[in-house]
Amino acid sequence: MATFRIFIMLSALFLTASLSYGADLDERLKALEEVSKQQQKVIEEQQRLIEGLKQDLNKLQAGEPQKSTETQVLELKEKVDQVAEAQTRTIPSVFNPAIGFVGEAVFSYRSKGASLTGSSRPGGFDAFARSVELNAAASVDPFAKAYIVANASADAATGEATFSIEEAALQTESLPGNLTVKAGRFFGEFGRLAYIHDHELPFVNRPLVLAQYIGGESRTDGVQLNWLVPIEHYVSLTVGAGNQFGGDVPPNNVGDFRRAGGLNYWGRLSSYVDITPDISLEPGVSGLWNPKTVDRGGSFTQPDGSTLSERERRLTGVDLTLSYKPLRDNQFTSIIWGTEVLYSHNRYDEVNSDGLAFSRDIGSYGLYSYLAYKFHRQWSAGFLYGFVEDAQDNTARTYEYSPFITWSLSHWNQLRLQYTYTNHNAVSGLRPDNAVYLQWAWIIGAHSHGWQQR
Amino acid sequence: MKFKLLRIVLTLLLMTAFCLSAIPAYANKITIVTTLTDLADLARAIGGDLVEVHSLATGVEDTHGVPMKPSFVPVMNRADLLILVGLDCEHAFLPALMEASKNPRIQKGNPGYVDCSKGVVPRDVPKSTDHSEGDVHPYGNPHYMLDPVLAKTALSNIFNAMATVAPQYIAEFTSNRDAYLATLNAKIAQWETKAKVLKGVKFVSYHEHWPYFAERFGMNYFGTIELKPGIDPTARHIEELTAAMKAQHVTIVVREPQFPEKTPKRIAEQTGATLVTLPIMPGGVPNTETYIKMMDYIVNTMVAAVQAGK
Numbered sequence A: 001m002a003t004f005r006i007f008i009m010l011s012a013l014f015l016t017a018s019l020s021y022g023a024d025l026d027e028r029l030k031a032l033e034e035v036s037k038q039q040q041k042v043i044e045e046q047q048r049l050i051e052g053l054k055q056d057l058n059k060l061q062a063g064e065p066q067k068s069t070e071t072q073v074l075e076l077k078e079k080v081d082q083v084a085e086a087q088t089r090t091i092p093s094v095f096n097p098a099i100g101f102v103g104e105a106v107f108s109y110r111s112k113g114a115s116l117t118g119s120s121r122p123g124g125f126d127a128f129a130r131s132v133e134l135n136a137a138a139s140v141d142p143f144a145k146a147y148i149v150a151n152a153s154a155d156a157a158t159g160e161a162t163f164s165i166e167e168a169a170l171q172t173e174s175l176p177g178n179l180t181v182k183a184g185r186f187f188g189e190f191g192r193l194a195y196i197h198d199h200e201l202p203f204v205n206r207p208l209v210l211a212q213y214i215g216g217e218s219r220t221d222g223v224q225l226n227w228l229v230p231i232e233h234y235v236s237l238t239v240g241a242g243n244q245f246g247g248d249v250p251p252n253n254v255g256d257f258r259r260a261g262g263l264n265y266w267g268r269l270s271s272y273v274d275i276t277p278d279i280s281l282e283p284g285v286s287g288l289w290n291p292k293t294v295d296r297g298g299s300f301t302q303p304d305g306s307t308l309s310e311r312e313r314r315l316t317g318v319d320l321t322l323s324y325k326p327l328r329d330n331q332f333t334s335i336i337w338g339t340e341v342l343y344s345h346n347r348y349d350e351v352n353s354d355g356l357a358f359s360r361d362i363g364s365y366g367l368y369s370y371l372a373y374k375f376h377r378q379w380s381a382g383f384l385y386g387f388v389e390d391a392q393d394n395t396a397r398t399y400e401y402s403p404f405i406t407w408s409l410s411h412w413n414q415l416r417l418q419y420t421y422t423n424h425n426a427v428s429g430l431r432p433d434n435a436v437y438l439q440w441a442w443i444i445g446a447h448s449h450g451w452q453q454r
Numbered sequence B: 001m002k003f004k005l006l007r008i009v010l011t012l013l014l015m016t017a018f019c020l021s022a023i024p025a026y027a028n029k030i031t032i033v034t035t036l037t038d039l040a041d042l043a044r045a046i047g048g049d050l051v052e053v054h055s056l057a058t059g060v061e062d063t064h065g066v067p068m069k070p071s072f073v074p075v076m077n078r079a080d081l082l083i084l085v086g087l088d089c090e091h092a093f094l095p096a097l098m099e100a101s102k103n104p105r106i107q108k109g110n111p112g113y114v115d116c117s118k119g120v121v122p123r124d125v126p127k128s129t130d131h132s133e134g135d136v137h138p139y140g141n142p143h144y145m146l147d148p149v150l151a152k153t154a155l156s157n158i159f160n161a162m163a164t165v166a167p168q169y170i171a172e173f174t175s176n177r178d179a180y181l182a183t184l185n186a187k188i189a190q191w192e193t194k195a196k197v198l199k200g201v202k203f204v205s206y207h208e209h210w211p212y213f214a215e216r217f218g219m220n221y222f223g224t225i226e227l228k229p230g231i232d233p234t235a236r237h238i239e240e241l242t243a244a245m246k247a248q249h250v251t252i253v254v255r256e257p258q259f260p261e262k263t264p265k266r267i268a269e270q271t272g273a274t275l276v277t278l279p280i281m282p283g284g285v286p287n288t289e290t291y292i293k294m295m296d297y298i299v300n301t302m303v304a305a306v307q308a309g310k
Helices: A002-061 A069-089 A208-213 B002-022 B037-050 B072-077 B094-101 B148-165 B167-198 B211-216 B235-248 B262-271 B291-309
Strands: A098-110 A124-141 A144-154 A161-172 A179-187 A219-228 A235-242 A264-271 A279-290 A299-301 A307-324 A334-351 A357-374 A379-389 A397-410 A413-424 A433-445 B030-034 B051-055 B081-084 B113-115 B202-205 B220-224 B252-255 B274-277
Touching: A124 A161, A208 A334, A208 A357, A208 A379, A219 B072, A307 A357, B030 B037, B030 B072, B037 B051, B037 B081, B037 B148, B037 B167, B037 B291, B072 B094, B081 B148, B113 B148, B148 B167, B148 B211, B167 B291, B202 B235, B211 B220, B220 B235, B235 B262, B252 B262, B252 B291, B262 B274, B274 B291
Parallel strands: B030 B051, B030 B081, B081 B113, B202 B220, B202 B252, B252 B274
Antiparallel strands: A098 A124, A098 A433, A124 A144, A144 A161, A161 A179, A179 A219, A219 A235, A235 A264, A264 A279, A279 A307, A299 A307, A307 A334, A334 A357, A357 A379, A379 A397, A397 A413, A413 A433
16 A cells, blocks of 8 residues: 555656656747747848848949948938928918008097098097008019008998008019019109008108198009119119009099000109218108199189199109117117108199189198107107198198107007197188097018018 | 100110119129128138128127118129028018119029028927917027037038139138138137036026027026017016026026116026126127137136136
8 A cells, every 4th residue: 555655656756747847848949949030030130231241342343432421421411401491491381472461440539520620530539440451472483573462441431341452563573774663553652651551650640741742652553663773872763653643533534545644753762871870861852743634633612712623743752861770779779750841833723713714833832750769679759740731722731749659569569649739720721639549550470571661 | 845855864764774783893802791790700701802791780789680771782782692690580671671682693592692591400490480479480590600510501501602603712712611610610629618517507598599509508598588589578477587597596697788788687686697798699799709709708708607606
């Protein structure tokens, strides 16, 4: 019995040892297989390297040049440049054409009604969405660019938005001889502020003399040629011709056949002098001439009962801008004094109260002068003085006095508060008026820093 | 009669324009206009006596606020090369001046238009150009010239442009460029040695002029006094910035000289940081007439500020 037990124990021990040895052998076998696989991979990798080296050797023997480190660096740099360039290239397409909106609202209180002030806006409290402008500009081709300014503003009578194309013009960019041609609808270059949009003026309203003699912005349908005189000093000469100029609605002399004399012709000569690095002077002279106007603005009845019909329009102007802009902190401090004197000398057909008709020339003049002081990056203040004689009756005179203060929260968000006292002499038949304006102007989208607004 | 006279005047004007424009406005020298003074210095270094260099900025202006003077127009009109920083740095004054110059040679796409940012990988390219982020530069931060290593890229671009418009002088240009590069490389090594004490030092500045400089010399650019690029700080922003500077131990306030001293000085006083005034282009402060002198001034002033604060 004891022998049987010993046998059973020895058998169990042997079986256990055998099984254990078998498992160990299996693990070792698997490990050997793994090592063999890895070695196989290494051999294959080495084989590929050998093949590659053989190919390089063959190329070298065949005289094919190898890439140096410098070449590889240059190639890498080129790739980085391409990435950087691609990064910048995507941005302009966002604004192609460059598109921006400008909005402007004017809140005001006037002490007198429209009938007593001659204003197109009512007296008392008024909120006026003066304009919303859509600006778009882009190159047409390598030779020209084009731009459009579409405007929607609230109609004074109905309050409904009226849409108009303020500007839509093509401008050459590669003419020889320092010449540029602009054609289409645009603001003709006359004076210093007439061809600047309302919201870009240094004050809320266009000076009286520009409103009366030009009719607001100097809009025209026509063509304009500008020449930069090729001398050491800056001298710019502009001449143009067009259907109408300024506030003429409809265009002048619309009829069956318009001769050259029925068009408007204008020109401007301007220059610039650096008095010191910080102080500059910009003088300019301008002229506008329509040799033959027919019913521009209709007939005007004079106080003595006679009627006037304009037959020739002549307007000349002299402007001067003196600027102090310290180079170092011009974004924080500047003083600008701008003055413009206009002389209107129109010829009229006059029919007097006795029915006799004759030709009559009426000369009248007006001016504005303003001082704007920037005392902070966000703040500026100034004063505008204006005076104008009625173009049809030079004894009727109007004066304006306007202190204003401007708060520019940023380039694109600006508030302006202005008080205006307007006075008229007895001949004008109008009453003095006190008005307070709050203008809020904003820009979204693409914006450019234009030459005119410098 | 009046129209006949008008026609004669117009014809005469046109004839005069063509005749005068045919007269070469410069003699043998290459006329170069640069927007900023650092680029003018590099152009002079390469061109030597063979070039006539005009910089629109004198050095004291803000790089984004050079006044748009009509007196720049005649010199731009006769320029062979217009050298600019690029990355929209000059957007407030250059596009209108270029148009007014009526010079096709220097318009974008022509060999005379030299954008020195070509080859520079811009930092801080904004994900959006929305104005809620201020007057952002859509192509990235344009102030790479404050990294002297990236100035070598500008140097290379200027050299290539000069060699293209005046290949007859390529030997002189090459010799001048190599000489300048040798000097600049030696100075860079010197600046890097000096600037070891700047590593990890935190600083703020008025405008975001310094990310390239900070990266080159291992500094920690903590923030700006401006609320956003081109937007003046609000009282709340100053309060938050001051608190964060105290908490994070920001030790230097940089004021660029074209910005008012009042706010940076107040922040420095409130946080115990050292206020330094650093130029952003040659001529911005006295004794910084050249690019190398300017970088010398910047590195030395920064190092002195750090050492004074210890």
